[in-house]
Amino acid sequence: SQQGEEDPQALSIQEGENATMNCSYKTSINNLQWYRQNSGRGLVHLILIRSNEREKHSGRLRVTLDTSKKSSSLLITASRAADTASYFCATDGPISDYKLSFGAGTTVTVRA
Amino acid sequence: DTEVTQTPKHLVMGMTNKKSLKCEQHMGHRAMYWYKQKAKKPPELMFVYSYEKLSINESVPSRFSPECPNSSLLNLHLHALQPEDSALYLCASSSGGTETQYFGPGTRLLVL
Numbered sequence: 001s002q003q004g005e006e007d008p009q010a011l012s013i014q015e016g017e018n019a020t021m022n023c024s025y026k027t028s029i030n031n032l033q034w035y036r037q038n039s040g041r042g043l044v045h046l047i048l049i050r051s052n053e054r055e056k057h058s059g060r061l062r063v064t065l066d067t068s069k070k071s072s073s074l075l076i077t078a079s080r081a082a083d084t085a086s087y088f089c090a091t092d093g094p095i096s097d098y099k100l101s102f103g104a105g106t107t108v109t110v111r112a
Numbered sequence: 113d114t115e116v117t118q119t120p121k122h123l124v125m126g127m128t129n130k131k132s133l134k135c136e137q138h139m140g141h142r143a144m145y146w147y148k149q150k151a152k153k154p155p156e157l158m159f160v161y162s163y164e165k166l167s168i169n170e171s172v173p174s175r176f177s178p179e180c181p182n183s184s185l186l187n188l189h190l191h192a193l194q195p196e197d198s199a200l201y202l203c204a205s206s207s208g209g210t211e212t213q214y215f216g217p218g219t220r221l222l223v224l
Contacts, residue, residue, distance in 0.1 A: 030210045031210050031211075035215075040151070040200060040220070041218060042116075042202060042215040042216050042217040043155065043213075043215040044215070045214065045215075048212055088154055088155075097168070097209055098145070098160045098162060098167065098168060099157060099160070100213060102155055104153075104154055105153075105154055
């Protein structure tokens with residue numbers, strides 16, 4: 001079942017600009033993860049943020065988590081053409097049962 | 113080595129054929145997954161193996177038959193598929209139920 005919802009569905013930005021996408025979910029979670037997928041290939045894990053964390057950084061990526069609002073955001077700073085991809089948030093459930101629920105995804109296009 | 117490999121990369125099969133998809137990981141992960149992904153949609157969980165035992169079957173039709181011969185290998189046997197089964201099939205593995213999942217590049221399946 002799809003728990004996460006993402007917005008916007010699509011985003012087009014100029015190289016060098018920042019890209020922000022949001023994810024909302026419905027039930028309590030242990031962790032929230034962000035993945036990137038290039039052009040119908042496998043998903044690449046970007047970052048995992050635990051429910052007791054509020055912000056996490058990895059290189060040009062910044063993820064925030066607000067468990068009271070059941071929402072997360074992914075910020076990509078100083079975007080590059082290579083960041084063109086679909087980005088998915090994924091949440092687990094309150095029970096650690098191996099299931100990840102993926103959001104619908106945000107398609108990001110970075111124009112040179 | 114954080115790589116999950118999948119073979120074949122592409123597969124075309126008729127509705128009466130029998131074929132198998134293969135997945136391999138050497139990260140010592142105890143959980144392995146099969147996902148199905150249609151174009152412009154998020155991945156949908158099909159099966160989860162934990163410690164080589166099937167722990168989750170998301171009500172997948174019996175024409176899909178998973179197998180986990182050992183802790184490193186995961187197969188998906190296909191028989192009498194329908195054209196609507198055409199999709200990208202992704203394998204993933206993880207060290208635990210709420211941890212990062214590492215995805216393979218996928219097998220793009222076309223059923224004629």
